[in-house]
Structure formats: structure tokens, C-alpha cells
Amino acid sequence: MTLKIINMAEKIKDAEDRLLESLFESPPLADDGFSARVVSRVNRQLWFRRLTLPVAAVIGGAVAFKPLAGLVMTLANLSFLIPEDIVIAASSSIPQFQTVVLGAILLAVGLLSLRLLEE
């Protein structure tokens, strides 16, 4: 109710308000390619965003490949540190236990890298 009264009061304009309105009035501006320029900028930005993540992933992968491969090899060599009885026990229940551990490590590193790239 109060809001309605405020809106009505706003709509009641005196002669001075009407004069100011006519004074501030401007003819509508022709588009003249303005909106086309904005849309092309928007499209450029969309393409840029779509390409950024894959390109960054490829570049990141290329840069990280050598150290990552070294890390994987080191981890594979360190697998002898796992107590032999655990390996034997795991091997009997899970085939190729070392591959599974390596896979899990690679998955964790991959997810971490993706998260870093997204950020």
C-alpha cells in the first residue's frame, strides 16, 4: 500500500518535471553496427574461453611430461619399500598390485593438475 502511494506520488509530475523531461530527451541513436561490434567481441571472448582450457592442458601436459615421467619412474622404483608380505597378500587378492598403486597415484596427480589448470 505504502509502495503504491510512493509510486503514484512519483508519477504525479509538475510542469517543471515535464519541462526537464523534454529538455533531457534525446532522439534514439541509430545502431550503425554498434550491436554487431559488441556481438563479435562477445563471440571472440566465447571462442577464447572455449580454447583456453584445452590449450592450457596441452601446454601444461607438454611441460609436465618429463618431470612427471621421472616421478612415476621414481615411485615405481620405490615400490620395493612396501613390505613384501603386504605385496604378496595384495597380489593374491588384487592382480598386479603395483600397477593399481601406480594408477591411483597417476589419477591423483592428474586430478590435482586439472584442478590447478581450472584455477
Next chain:
Amino acid sequence: MSSSTDNDLVARAVSGQDSAAFGELVRRHQSHVRNFLRKLSGDYTLADDLAQDCFMHAWDKLQTYSGRGSFIGWLLKVAYTTFLQSKRKSKRYAEILDSAGHVADQESRSHVAPDDEVTDLDKFLAVLTEEERAIMVMSYACGLSHREIGDATDMPVGTVKSVIFRGKQKIRNSFDIKDHKHG
């Protein structure tokens, strides 16, 4: 597409990253936004550049438009923020040039009306502060309600009313507004 409401177009632009729907919104509102920025800056070229930046900001922030209030009100808020940011940047730039011993040409660039014609509106706007100018233009040129202006400028409605009252008083005191040419 031309029969769709602004809210439909916003929904399409946000959900499907539909640049065509956004293009229709730009076509509908470019005149208001450019006129608003022209009156605010007084420099037509700068105003058109700012209008482009404003629509790019609007595209980035489109998902923040809640659908409450008019779309043009929300758009003018983005335009006003873009204008203030640009002013802050150019002020910093002028300070850097000053400190480096250069004479900034910002003052000569601003408030350039085309073909040297100074209308009554230009004179009226000149007596107002930047904030008063923005609010008066939103009210009298763009037809925004006091509530919409309050949303656009982050001001309470009461403050908007008092700024408009003050602006009118300044214009009344400085000019005889019965005899004017349109600007």
C-alpha cells in the same frame, strides 16, 4: 526473437551462452545506454567506447541479473559503474603523466560536444556534480523510477529524491529553464 521479453532473452543468453539473444538485448538498449554515457561524459567517442565496455561487462555478469526491476535499470547500473571505473583509471593515468612531467590532455578531451554546439542541456549538466548528473539523466532522460535509480547507484530512495531536488534547484537557480533549446 524481437517479440521475446528482455527476461526471456537474458535467460537464453545465460543458459545457452547464446550471443544472438544477447545481441538482440544490445540492439534494444544501445540507444539508451549510449545516450546516458554521452550525457555523463560529454565526449561522444569516449561514451561509445564505454558503452561497448559496458555491454561486455553486462555479458560477463548477466547471470547476476535477478529479473527483479527492469533490465534497462540493471544495464544503466553497469554503465554507471563502467563510467566511474574509467574515470578512476584516467585520473590515475593523468597522475602518472603528471608525476612523469607530462601535461595530460585529459581535460581537453573531456566534454567535447560535436560541432562545437553547446546546448542548454550541456549548460545545465555543467552546473551539476557527476552524481547529480547521473541521477538526473537516469530520471529525466531514461525514465527510471526512484527505486530503480537507488538500485543502480546503491543509494537509498530518500537520498535519490534529495539529489534530484538539489539538482533541480541548481538548474532553477542558474537558468531560466522556460526558455531553452533541446539538447
